[in-house]
Amino acid sequence: MTTLESIKELRNRMSASIIGQDRLVERLILVLLADGNMLLEGLPGLAKTRAIKTLAKELNCGLSRIQFTPDLLPSDITGTEIYQPELKEKFVFQEGPIFSNLILADEINRAPAKVQSALLEAMEERQVSVAGKTYKMDPLFMVMATQNPVEQEGTYPLPEAQMDRFIMHVTIDYPDDASEIKIIRLNREEQKKAPTEEQQRLEPKVIFDARKEIASIKISEAMEKYIVDIISATRYPSKYGKDLSKWLDYGGSPRASIAIDRTSRVHAWMQGRDAVTPDDIRAVVHDCLRHRLILSYEANADGVAANEVTDEVLKQVAVVA
Incomplete structure (x- = not known):
């Protein structure tokens, strides 16, 4: 079985367990292959936690779930040094839950x-510093942070500079009626089933092999320019029409360009192509820009969302061959 076939098999197995959220499954695998981190937003009960748990169950790797609360301390995430007088080295570092492969940061x-910031440092630098010492993360490492679009009382919204570190901001909605019936039936079947032997899990080597193949995906100068033109339109919207000019205060950072480049190459590879096309870029651009665009007061007052702004950007920016 080729690496691509293994990844497709992984996606199919996850989709069988997470009904009605095919896009979430695809995005979760895409972000993992892009070696990034994902911010996931959706109402309670939409399989956010189930998705990351299913991925961990299908992969031969560890999972940590961190429930974010107002009384949480940075050391609760990173770990801390413990005093042990009987040892020669009196202080021993005790790893926190961040030292795993897949991290579910629930309600960040x-x-x-x-x-x-303690979590975001580990995401960006892939290391943790405690008491003057640096501890590296595992090569297979991904954070899926969730936040609830309702119940905003008692929350601390992520600053734009911190949100920029997520390669994608994915939103999910309710499944359709047909999928909901399947969910009910699946839940009923799962309650009946007795514990069985654990099925064969995908080894992390498959992920690393996929990343090597993705690194060789070609992206032409025309596609590079298309990415840059899209980001430029968010930074200098007055050049692209009155609507964009009044909707946008600030556009995407260079991290946005890098995110689109990385995720569009993953998307092309997952579609079986060896080069990035405009369709690959358009397939990922909304999730890469959603959390990076700072909308104006007028846009918020008119109920214009980041998705609509991105749609307008794509209308205004042409692909130059």
Whole structure:
């Protein structure tokens, strides 16, 4: 079985367990292959936690779930040094839950900024510094942070600079009626089933092999320019029409360009192509820009969302061959 076939098999197995959220499954695998982190937003009960748990169950790797609360401390995430007088080295570092492969950061906006920063440092630098010492993360590492679009009382919204570190901001909605019936039936079947032997899990080597193949995906100068033109339109919207000019205060950072480049190459590879097309870029651009665009007061007052702004950008920016 080729690497691509293994990844498709992984996606199919996850989709069988997470009904009605095919896009979430695809995005979760895409972000993992892009070696990034994902911010997931959706109402309670939409399989956010189930999705990351299913991925961990299908992969031969560890999972940590961190429930963010207002009383959480940075050391609760990173770990801390423990005094042990009987040892030669009196202080021994005890790893926190961040030292795993897949991290579910549940309701990240429930914790204060200092705690959020502890997680985001590990995401960006892939290391943790405690008491002057640096501890590296595992090569297979991904954070899926969730936040609830309702119940904003008692929350600490992520600053734009911190949100920029997520390669994608994915939103999910309710499944359709047909999928909901399947969910009910699946839940009923799962209650009946007795524990069985664990099925064969995908080894992390498959992920690393996929990343090597993705690194060789070609992206032409025309496609590079298309990415840059899209980001430029968010930074200098007055050049692209009155609507964009009144909707946008600030556009995407260079991280946005890098995110689109990385995720569009993953998307092309997952579609079996060896080069990025405009369709690959358009398939990922909304999730890469959603959390990076700072909308104006007028846009918020008119109920214009980041998705609509991105749609307008794509209308205005042409692909130059």
